[in-house]
Amino acid sequence: MSSSVAEGAKRRPTLHDVAARAGVSKSLASLALQGSPKVAPASREAILAAANELGYRPNRTASSLVRQRTHTIGVHILDLHNPVFAEILDGVQEAARGHDYSTLLVTGNADPVTERTEITRLLESRVEGLVLIAHRLSDEDLAAIAREVPTVVVTWRTDGIAGLDSVAGDDLAGARLAVDHLAALGHARIAHISGGDNRIARERRSGYERAMADHGLDPLVVDGAFTERGGYAGAEAAVDAGATALVVANDLAAIGALAALRARGLRVPDDVSVVGYDGMRLLDSLDLTTVAQPLAEMGRVAADLLMERIEAPDRPSTHRLVETRLVPRGSSGPAPD
Amino acid sequence: MSSSVAEGAKRRPTLHDVAARAGVSKSLASLALQGSPKVAPASREAILAAANELGYRPNRTASSLVRQRTHTIGVHILDLHNPVFAEILDGVQEAARGHDYSTLLVTGNADPVTERTEITRLLESRVEGLVLIAHRLSDEDLAAIAREVPTVVVTWRTDGIAGLDSVAGDDLAGARLAVDHLAALGHARIAHISGGDNRIARERRSGYERAMADHGLDPLVVDGAFTERGGYAGAEAAVDAGATALVVANDLAAIGALAALRARGLRVPDDVSVVGYDGMRLLDSLDLTTVAQPLAEMGRVAADLLMERIEAPDRPSTHRLVETRLVPRGSSGPAPD
DNA sequence: CCCCGGAATTGGAACGTTCCAATCCTCACG
DNA sequence: CGTGAGGATTGGAACGTTCCAATTCCGGGG
Known part of the structure; x- marks a missing residue:
């Protein structure tokens, strides 16, 4: 079915998953999804595509926590x-x-x-x-x-x-x-x-x-x-x-x-x-x-x-x-x- | 004004602060605030008091994140x-x-x-x-x-x-x-x-x-x-x-x-x-x-x-x-x- | 051919909780 | 007086992000 490692109950994809699929670090993925201008066009594209394929949804709870803003x-x-x-x-x-x-x-x-x-x-x-x-x-x-x-x-x-x-x-x-x-x-x-x-x-x-x-x-x-x-x-x-x-x-x-x-x-x-x-x-x-x-x-x-x-x-x-x-x-x- | 250490802009008190004031670990403080029966009455009291004095409010965002439930x-x-x-x-x-x-x-x-x-x-x-x-x-x-x-x-x-x-x-x-x-x-x-x-x-x-x-x-x-x-x-x-x-x-x-x-x-x-x-x-x-x-x-x-x-x-x-x-x-x- | 600057990228700490596993303590029992 | 049971307590990892500081990469100027 799937060639990947652990895959039990379908867990929500996280930034990590997106990054992995796009072959970049989660930091870059984060940057790209926030629309930062400093990520290379090619990377951005790959990241966006990965996010899309995975049906990724940013987790506001996590984001709020670190940003200190809800x-x-x-x-x-x-x-x-x-x-x-x-x-x-x-x-x-x-x-x-x-x-x-x-x-x-x-x-x-x-x-x-x-x-x-x-x-x-x-x-x-x-x-x-x-x-x-x-x-x-x-x-x-x-x-x-x-x-x-x-x-x-x-x-x-x-x-x-x-x-x-x-x-x-x-x-x-x-x-x-x-x-x-x-x-x-x-x-x-x-x-x-x-x-x-x-x-x-x-x-x-x-x-x-x-x-x-x-x-x-x-x-x-x-x-x-x-x-x-x-x-x-x-x-x-x-x-x-x-x-x-x-x-x-x-x-x-x-x-x-x-x-x-x-x-x-x-x-x-x-x-x-x-x-x-x-x-x-x-x-x-x-x-x-x-x-x-x-x-x-x-x-x-x-x-x-x-x-x-x-x-x-x-x-x-x-x-x-x-x-x-x-x-x-x-x-x-x-x-x- | 205050004898404590760092005290810049008034930050919201966290579980950590409550625990510190009550002289226990944050784990125990967490337990107490959740009303767990396994914390000693004396500790519980001290923790509750500390929370009260500090005007502590649990942070749902953080809680949601770790519990995976909002x-x-x-x-x-x-x-x-x-x-x-x-x-x-x-x-x-x-x-x-x-x-x-x-x-x-x-x-x-x-x-x-x-x-x-x-x-x-x-x-x-x-x-x-x-x-x-x-x-x-x-x-x-x-x-x-x-x-x-x-x-x-x-x-x-x-x-x-x-x-x-x-x-x-x-x-x-x-x-x-x-x-x-x-x-x-x-x-x-x-x-x-x-x-x-x-x-x-x-x-x-x-x-x-x-x-x-x-x-x-x-x-x-x-x-x-x-x-x-x-x-x-x-x-x-x-x-x-x-x-x-x-x-x-x-x-x-x-x-x-x-x-x-x-x-x-x-x-x-x-x-x-x-x-x-x-x-x-x-x-x-x-x-x-x-x-x-x-x-x-x-x-x-x-x-x-x-x-x-x-x-x-x-x-x-x-x-x-x-x-x-x-x-x-x-x-x-x-x-x- | 080396070095430098800047762009692109990355690791890791931090946010405030929860909860597991591990440790500490106390006391009754042999 | 040692031992163990069990309650009380604790450290630390984890949750999924953001963002800082650090690193890598690349090409051009010297």
Whole structure:
């Protein structure tokens, strides 16, 4: 079968095998495969041919070990079910690919504990940087992580932590945009369905409250969550309280709110206007007015920031606030009567 | 500052450092950190303490190299924007985590070429298995990949390729479910908005056509795509042709179809009934009738199949067909008049 | 004909682990 | 008080690369 020496279970060909077949040293083979200009054309050809015939695949693990670089970034995503995060991830991936980096993805889906575990795993894999697309970590945890590896948090501003950058939308201004829009349409009973007790939700809520105050309107906040169910329940409470317009904490919840209104037989926007927040792509078809954030763009910026920090780990923290804008669609209209 | 010897730029502590600090050999330190029962309690304690104080993190790269196992699977996902794929991914992640595997994720978003490149990258990272959540590879490419590494394809049945498993929904039966449902509601002009020219779309289309024939109805297929835009355009064409019910190739397109109907001033389900396909979570709130596939479940099964094959690379191919079921919701109702 | 310079090539150390085989130690037993 | 068993510990090879320093090769100038 084969004239060669030891040949048990088919082992993956290594650089050594390629070199042997091409009749050169492994050093030269390495050089050639890296495209070094200092290898003679004839040798290069022989080496490339050998690699090809053998179906050689460089082993990144080995390479990473000696180079002390993995060319991989870790991405933690809070919740895959929220299309918003997927869109951000998409931007991250694109930018990472542009810089010739791979992406190691984990989710903390279940609980904060898994979240920590998964991030630890990333650290052990020696990712060169970390992008956290939303998270539930404490500031201490975050600081500890940022001390180990360049880190950027997407979705909310995180300052005061050395070595950590962030990319976020201006939630304060965004919520104001929604209120302004509805007020301009003549609404007075504008309710806010909150996103629960977390940083972003609080920010959006404040934005809403301040804007309402500025318009001389009474605020009406009902508890909700960043989920469809949260929006559903919130919408019920809000209309019970007489609201004619809803500023919902995010798009997912807004979709839930729409469902609640439909169930109640209320028409949108004739009876009640609804404004979401985030700007996920899907909304276009759903005809939902929303405060849009440039999601993929946020992901790209995050990855770029990360690359910069990988280059210069000690540069000061930067916090990028991306612009939000109101996208008026069919779910918001003039106030009734 | 420090009394120790060489201390330039802070280097990551290695096993060596831990061992030194604990006053033992690196071998013993390794043993202890792996939780081997044969290290003396006192030593173990000292080692663990040292590791802790130093902030030691095992280097997976090195470990993988010597163990010849990376404990990582690669996942290729066709399109992150389709929530369906995200839900499958979620299942994959969960199962992988359960088996103590990491996930390396890539997307082929742009074109088939990137797709190949990204998969190659995965192979170089020595992933132990590959899950393809939809793909655009040729059968030869697929076979070549499966030859290198255990592979499972999710979303469509792929047989005849050695070493490759697949998990798919029964599209033929699924499409029939939709037709049966609408026929039972009295619809006769049931149109199908196709998903374009690909395996799944063809399958669903055949299912539709056969079911229509069985009901003695004339088929009406309009071109569409697995996107909202595709659904939008398709719905326009279908209602122009007089359809009172739409079997849409997937949920995303169904959402687009809904938008088109709304734009035309047609009411759902009074004027036109719509049935989607896939069963993404969001639909619940959108009140869209659909042929649901157990998406996360499919992901889990895929990962499990992969684990099995990693254990036994030579076992025969298995093809799992998961059950689809019709989820009736508000977008389908009795035929008009 | 020798020597030199530069291009091409090579050996070997290093990266941080794991794990085998070998050594060391301790103590019970004869 | 020697011996051996068995637990604890250790040295060192190996994994597949990269890259530095060293070596070989070659032809042309002196």
